[in-house]
Amino acid sequence: MKVPFHRVDTSGNELRYLQEVLESGWLTTAGRCFDFEKSFAKATGARFGIAVNSCTAALHLACEALGVTRGSEVLVPTLTFTSTAEIVEYLGGRVRLVDVDPTTGLLTPALVESALESHPSISCVMPVHFAGRPCHMRGPAGDPGIVDICAARGVAVVEDAAHAFPARHADGSMVGSAIGSAATCFSFYANKTITTGEGGMVTTDDEELAERMRRMRLHGIDRPAWDRHRRGGTSWEYDVVAAGFKYNLSDLAAAVGLAQLERVEESREARARLADRYRDRLAPLDSTFRLPLGTDVESHHAWHLFVAHLRKSSGIDRSRFIEAMTEREIGTSVHYKPLHRMSHWSRSCLDDGGHEPRDLREEFPAAEAWYEGCVPLPLYPSMKDSEFDAVCAAVEESVHACRQPVRRP
Numbered sequence: 001m002k003v004p005f006h007r008v009d010t011s012g013n014e015l016r017y018l019q020e021v022l023e024s025g026w027l028t029t030a031g032r033c034f035d036f037e038k039s040f041a042k043a044t045g046a047r048f049g050i051a052v053n054s055c056t057a058a059l060h061l062a063c064e065a066l067g068v069t070r071g072s073e074v075l076v077p078t079l080t081f082t083s084t085a086e087i088v089e090y091l092g093g094r095v096r097l098v099d100v101d102p103t104t105g106l107l108t109p110a111l112v113e114s115a116l117e118s119h120p121s122i123s124c125v126m127p128v129h130f131a132g133r134p135c136h137m138r139g140p141a142g143d144p145g146i147v148d149i150c151a152a153r154g155v156a157v158v159e160d161a162a163h164a165f166p167a168r169h170a171d172g173s174m175v176g177s178a179i180g181s182a183a184t185c186f187s188f189y190a191n192k193t194i195t196t197g198e199g200g201m202v203t204t205d206d207e208e209l210a211e212r213m214r215r216m217r218l219h220g221i222d223r224p225a226w227d228r229h230r231r232g233g234t235s236w237e238y239d240v241v242a243a244g245f246k247y248n249l250s251d252l253a254a255a256v257g258l259a260q261l262e263r264v265e266e267s268r269e270a271r272a273r274l275a276d277r278y279r280d281r282l283a284p285l286d287s288t289f290r291l292p293l294g295t296d297v298e299s300h301h302a303w304h305l306f307v308a309h310l311r312k313s314s315g316i317d318r319s320r321f322i323e324a325m326t327e328r329e330i331g332t333s334v335h336y337k338p339l340h341r342m343s344h345w346s347r348s349c350l351d352d353g354g355h356e357p358r359d360l361r362e363e364f365p366a367a368e369a370w371y372e373g374c375v376p377l378p379l380y381p382s383m384k385d386s387e388f389d390a391v392c393a394a395v396e397e398s399v400h401a402c403r404q405p406v407r408r409p
């Protein structure tokens with residue numbers, strides 16, 4: 001690939017901090033992890049950060065702590081990665097998929113309200129801040145957000161913020177702060193805005209919730225090894241107070257995370273500048289592409305993804321377009337094939353008792369349109385001018401190539 005879809009940036013203190021951990025002789029969860037939790041909580045304005053080994057683990061812990069259990073119904077947008085939904089089934093709950101807003105790909109208060117009307121047994125809602133653009137979570141008065149609607153009905157909210165670090169809500173507070181919801185989950189997977197290789201974080205302001213998640217991330221043990229180690233004395237003594245999980249983050253991973261955090265704001269600004277440049281440069285292709293909206297204030301968007309959309313009226317087939325881009329050695333990707341198109345989730349959608357067989361594509365028209373047209377373009381701070389130009393030239397050429405009639409043998 002001339003321009004890969006993503007390139008990891010470890011140009012800061014990553015190596016130095018890793019070496020310090022290696023030399024310290026304590027590789028698993030301890031001081032570096034707690035430093036990372038504190039710094040991350042500070043960066044999002046949350047009281048507590050609980051570091052875990054993936055965002056999937058964070059989502060699982062948050063839903064468990066908020067009481068999702070056997071028989072619970074949980075609302076999940078169909079335009080997301082399978083993690084958001086699968087953890088509901090870990091807990092014995094049932095996933096209700098819902099369509100998204102056609103322009104932003106986000107869950108909206110209106111969509112949540114109508115889903116809660118039709119399915120009053122839903123006890124938890126999981127908004128996904130897709131591409132790094134935050135969902136509308138809270139007021140002002142007269143314009144209730146997802147949390148306002150859920151709070152009025154006693155429904156819990158867990159945010160999937162795997163794409164949204166760092167991002168801000170419309171009132172200026174960070175995604176991850178308590179303005180959003182009780183628990184917000186972040187991903188440090190290799191292609192996310194910051195990475196620890198594999199890793200995740202859940203933020204909350206609720207002390208009891210934090211304590212439950214902290215305990216459950218390490219086997220339900222009341223006094224973890226690092227604590228016993230620190231206090232000395234009867235260091236072997238501990239109790240298991242619940243059947244927990246093995247979700248803790250190592251100090252090795254946290255060391256990388258701390259180095260990544262140091263550059264997080266400059267890296268967000270670099271992505272936002274690239275997003276602006278794409279919008280300027282591709283504006284002449286307006287009849288072919290719909291480009292992603294910014295937010296009122298640009299600093300509100302994390303710009304994890306820049307998803308251009310082929311307009312239906314362009315007559316260009318998305319798969320053919322991606323082939324043309326690949327021929328020109330430009331990395332693209334599809335975010336996402338909606339969950340209702342996956343065999344497991346489609347079965348679970350259809351298995352709701354007594355309905356005639358039906359076409360799920362008609363049930364999720366916005367996510368379908370999103371999927372059919374989406375062309376995410378490379379967007380990362382280390383992108384050079386020459387690479388940016390190569391992507392834009394390839395887009396122009398590919399549009400041209402796809403307009404040619406297909407030659408048949």
Ligand SMILES: *Cc1c(COP(=O)(O)O)cnc(C)c1O
Pocket residue numbers: 053054055056057080081083084128160162163186187188189199200
């Ligand atoms: C990447 C991603 C996840 C999962 O993150 P992991 O850290 O790999 O578990 C969950 N939700 C969304 C929307 C994602 O993009």
